[in-house]
Amino acid sequence: MSKLSGRSNDYRMSHAKVGYGKLYSNFYSKGTYSYCIWQEEQKLLHKIFRDFDLYKKKNILDFATGTGRIINFLVNNFPDAKIWGVDVSKEMLKYATKKFRANHSIKFLLGDLTTDGILQRKLKKQEINIITAFRFFTNAQESLRLEVLRSFKKISDNFYLVFNIHQRPLSFFFIYKMYRRVKSIITQNSELNRFNLLSLSHIKKILEGEGYTLVKTYNVTWTIPAMFKFFPKNCNLLLKIVKLPLRNFIPSETIVVAEYKQKDVT
Numbered sequence: 517m518s519k520l521s522g523r524s525n526d527y528r529m530s531h532a533k534v535g536y537g538k539l540y541s542n543f544y545s546k547g548t549y550s551y552c553i554w555q556e557e558q559k560l561l562h563k564i565f566r567d568f569d570l571y572k573k574k575n576i577l578d579f580a581t582g583t584g585r586i587i588n589f590l591v592n593n594f595p596d597a598k599i600w601g602v603d604v605s606k607e608m609l610k611y612a613t614k615k616f617r618a619n620h621s622i623k624f625l626l627g628d629l630t631t632d633g634i635l636q637r638k639l640k641k642q643e644i645n646i647i648t649a650f651r652f653f654t655n656a657q658e659s660l661r662l663e664v665l666r667s668f669k670k671i672s673d674n675f676y677l678v679f680n681i682h683q684r685p686l687s688f689f690f691i692y693k694m695y696r697r698v699k700s701i702i703t704q705n706s707e708l709n710r711f712n713l714l715s716l717s718h719i720k721k722i723l724e725g726e727g728y729t730l731v732k733t734y735n736v737t738w739t740i741p742a743m744f745k746f747f748p749k750n751c752n753l754l755l756k757i758v759k760l761p762l763r764n765f766i767p768s769e770t771i772v773v774a775e776y777k778q779k780d781v782t
């Protein structure tokens with residue numbers, strides 16, 4: 517897990533290194549904890565898109581698209597939509613572009629949406645109505661979270677934002693973070709301290725501060741990757757465990773649906 521967390525203080529640089537694309541793709545390969553959780557996330561994404569009647573929407577941006585995990589879901593479920601994937605890492609996009617080379621409804625754009633005016637103007641013309649952003653907000657530093665929420669408003673006046681908080685504090689992740697802190701003291705490895713947790717109340721506060729409305733949340737699981745070691749490597753069994761009522765009480769990962777509608781200026 518630590519291998520995929522940000523190494524620089526600025527999360528923009530976190531996946532820039534050559535070799536990260538491969539590392540990230542392997543992180544989601546069959547048999548891994550992440551692969552199993554991704555099965556549950558996809559079920560919930562279907563539910564979300566049905567609940568909010570989003571399958572009718574035609575223009576989707578997958579922000580921080582990485583190697584194209586979410587794009588893969590979007591492509592298979594929005595056959596008539598135009599899909600854009602934006603990422604600041606050339607290394608990650610290299611993998612995504614390779615995967616979807618033959619699909620002309622997807623366009624990958626390299627750049628930092630928070631600072632790149634040309635990129636913002638290009639996307640503004642596309643009337644984006646859904647933005648997805650997975651494994652981003654938890655890892656990003658607070659200033660970047662805010663800059664990203666602001667940049668979305670520059671590219672669309674009216675959209676749904678669907679994203680996950682993949683490490684919530686009122687869960688076993690809290691214990692895991694403490695464990696890393698102690699280990700960092702013993703081993704004098706400050707890298708271990710780079711492990712963000714993000715609470716629902718905090719993200720709600722910053723969403724509302726930026727004029728978004730948090731509409732609904734969907735708890736994915738209460739387990740954490742470190743616990744996977746104690747379960748048999750059986751995805752179906754893990755998925756049953758993931759769905760225990762515990763996910764309503766100590767959720768470790770949640771998908772959030774927020775909405776942004778620009779207010780009429782009269």
Ligand SMILES: C[S@@+](CC[C@H](N)C(=O)[O-])C[C@H]1O[C@@H](n2cnc3c(N)ncnc32)[C@H](O)[C@@H]1O
Pocket residue numbers: 527528529530531532579580581582583584585586602603604605608627628629630649650651652
């Ligand atoms: C953990 S990966 C998530 C990939 C993908 N969304 C997923 O869930 O599989 C986070 C990605 O955020 C990207 N990123 C960080 N800051 C960014 C920014 N300002 N603009 C665009 N992408 C950014 C990184 O380059 C990295 O590829």
